[in-house]
Amino acid sequence: MRIGELAERAGASVRSLRYYEEQGLLTSQRSPSGQRHYDEYAVERVLLLKRLYAAGLTSSVITEVLPCTYAPSIETNDHAFERMTAERDRLAAHIAELTETLGSLDRVIAMNRRWRAEQDAGSNRRPDTATGA
Amino acid sequence: MRIGELAERAGASVRSLRYYEEQGLLTSQRSPSGQRHYDEYAVERVLLLKRLYAAGLTSSVITEVLPCTYAPSIETNDHAFERMTAERDRLAAHIAELTETLGSLDRVIAMNRRWRAEQDAGSNRRPDTATGA
DNA sequence: CTAGAACCTGACACTGACGTCAGAGGCAAG
DNA sequence: CTTGCCTCTGACGTCAGTGTCAGGTTCTAG
Numbered sequence: 001m002r003i004g005e006l007a008e009r010a011g012a013s014v015r016s017l018r019y020y021e022e023q024g025l026l027t028s029q030r031s032p033s034g035q036r037h038y039d040e041y042a043v044e045r046v047l048l049l050k051r052l053y054a055a056g057l058t059s060s061v062i063t064e065v066l067p068c069t070y071a072p073s074i075e076t077n078d079h080a081f082e083r084m085t086a087e088r089d090r091l092a093a094h095i096a097e098l099t100e101t102l103g104s105l106d107r108v109i110a111m112n113r114r115w116r117a118e119q120d121a122g123s124n125r126r127p128d129t130a131t132g133a
Numbered sequence: 134m135r136i137g138e139l140a141e142r143a144g145a146s147v148r149s150l151r152y153y154e155e156q157g158l159l160t161s162q163r164s165p166s167g168q169r170h171y172d173e174y175a176v177e178r179v180l181l182l183k184r185l186y187a188a189g190l191t192s193s194v195i196t197e198v199l200p201c202t203y204a205p206s207i208e209t210n211d212h213a214f215e216r217m218t219a220e221r222d223r224l225a226a227h228i229a230e231l232t233e234t235l236g237s238l239d240r241v242i243a244m245n246r247r248w249r250a251e252q253d254a255g256s257n258r259r260p261d262t263a264t265g266a
Numbered sequence: 267c268t269a270g271a272a273c274c275t276g277a278c279a280c281t282g283a284c285g286t287c288a289g290a291g292g293c294a295a296g
Numbered sequence: 297c298t299t300g301c302c303t304c305t306g307a308c309g310t311c312a313g314t315g316t317c318a319g320g321t322t323c324t325a326g
Binding site for chain 1: 224
């Protein structure tokens, strides 16, 4: 399949796919005329890349980590494996933090709901202390 | 307290604090000479700002949302409240996605662990299909 | 064959939350 | 008064992923 189809099927822009290749994250077979051709695996691969990007990994980090998911030769893998687990932990911590923030938002929302309920009951304290920050 | 102390106590850079003020997210009393002075509440406020930024909110979104946590007059609040709940939902969805990604990483790590266990048992299939992407 | 769509490389633009530097003024201690 | 640290404004730099435009080639349908 060519780049346009891959882009559509993986939900990425053509520009992004070329960028991923430029970063060494995606490979392609080139036709004699220079056009990129991909196999079916590429779709999954791009989806994974998108997820890793969404998880806050940078191109270079993904570069370090990808060998883990691709060609698991023990040699290339030692560093990649370490990096992978490190990023896993970082992500887990980040999720925990976001979950706390979600809790803060929920508290603020709850307080506002209460205020809206007593709309004209004339209570007016500062909610700052309720953010849990 | 002056900006340097606030920065230290809130774990932000001086540059960031000035930026927050520029974005209308943080206010300060100015001394006659123009120096910024903050009260105790500012620390909490900056911590909240940091969390919101970490949650992926942009300055303009925080601007829309902040009235909710600050001066809950019903008027300013209507839009802010909507935006707040919308952002809450967005954050929840994002956390869900990150959690899935975490699962993907865990699967990849688990596979790698197995490979490392059978180090020389000569099995060599592609792990691509195990990413769950 | 020909029109139009898709592709190529290369390069510059943009966004957003800062870092950082420049040049100038404020402020407490010796 | 001076030394040294803190602060001020203003402006430009950075990073990373992507949009977008330019100018040219390649594929495909009619």
